[in-house]
Amino acid sequence: MRLAFLTSIVAAAVTTVAWVVPAQQAGAQNLFAPVIKVNEKAITRFEIDQRARLLTLFRAPGDPVETAREQLIEDRLKMQEAQDIGFVISEEVLLEAMDEFAARANLDLDEMLNALGGAGVEEVTFREYIRVGITWREVVSARFGSQVSVNEEDMERARLALTGASGVRVLLSEIVLPIPQGQLETVLARAETLAQIDNTRDFEVAARRFSASPSGPTGGRMEWTSISDLPPQLRPVILDLAPGEVTEPITTEQAIILLQMRDIAETETAEPRYAEIEYATYFIPGGRSEEALQIAQQVTERVNTCDDLYGVAQGQPVSVLDVVAQPPSEIAQDIAIQLNQLDPGEVSTALTRSNGQTLMLLMLCSRTPVVEGAEDGPSEEDLTSFVQTSRLESFSNGYLARLKAEARIIEN
Secondary structure, three states: OHHHHHHHHHHHHHHOHHHHHHHHHHHHHHOOOEEEEEOOEEEEHHHHHHHHHHHHHOOOOOOHHHHHHHHHHHHHHHHHHHHHOOOOOOHHHHHHHHHHHHHHOOOOHHHHHHHHHHOOOOHHHHHHHHHHHHHHHHHHHHHHHHHOOOOHHHHHHHHHHHHOOOOEEEEEEEEEEEOOOOOHHHHHHHHHHHOOOOOHHHHHHHHHHHOOOOOHHHOOEEEEEEHHHOOHHHHHHHHOOOOOOEOOOEEOOOEEEEEEEEEEEEOOOOOOOEEEEEEEEEEEEOOOOHHHHHHHHHHHHHOOOHHHHHHHHOOOOHHHEEEEEEOHHHOOHHHHHHHOOOOOOOEEEEEEEOOOOEEEEEEEEEEEEOOOOOOOOOOHHHHHHHHHHHHHHHHHHHHHHHHHHHOOEEEO
């Protein structure tokens, strides 16, 4: 892990040149001027540049500059909310969290800061990244923690979700609602209305009308799915549904997702579990415009594997293509839901990024199965933590979506 992180520092120094240098040339004389305002709180070009460098080092998927802008907007909202309720973390807590973060890369804090500095990331950038994360975690816990209880049924659902030992399969339908820039509140209101649907017929009608997913024309119907193929945080939510019931709106960066349970079955043999999923994302300007979708279709016709996408991306900025391998628990929920419907080499164009301005062509590369016997089953403490974390994450997503819907955000 230590070598991998340090290697990423070197790689990032080359990767970031393409987007850092133009930004410096364009705005070196005004690097600290506001480029975004969130409820009158400014975000500068310098902050975006710094966060983008950090994201590149962490090998975060997507365009680092666009992701940096989105994250910093959310960071302002999170810290404003913390300030409004009078919550501040101590310097001691912050340093402890920074130490823990560095330890995950087998580095001490000084080594981490030196490595970041060598890639042009200021210490204050790393400090604020950690500060926002732990502040928001504590704010969400303080506000919603009393609403999270765990009983024996929850523990059993969590065990099935984490191990897939029962061979549970579910038959779901989906609605994917993209969030155009400035329309979060409208989309969220529609999602909350659709979440009240309690029968498959009405859900199918809504999917045909509103869903951006390829399954939309067929009423949002998905194939039978192993529960172990779904994002881990989503599994207890799905297992808690009765046939016909719909999840609460699942808010992601660029879309709101609704899932309906159509049926559930238990097989005699356990479904396969995966240690790692490799996938590629190729980004096309224009969102869901006819031109962008046509380009996506042309790319799809040219490629059979993820490796073929390197040829498509040749000569373009490095940020247009990401090929990553992640444990299922670390994959963004909207991406994981789409990957679940794909076989290796298949493509989805259901998702967008950059406030709907960029179309994501998503391809599944491969799935690496878990080696049986290579890990022990989850402990009672693990199960309890999993349920609590999943529910708090759901509260957090809804909480942040509301803050964004009510915020005044001006981007230059």
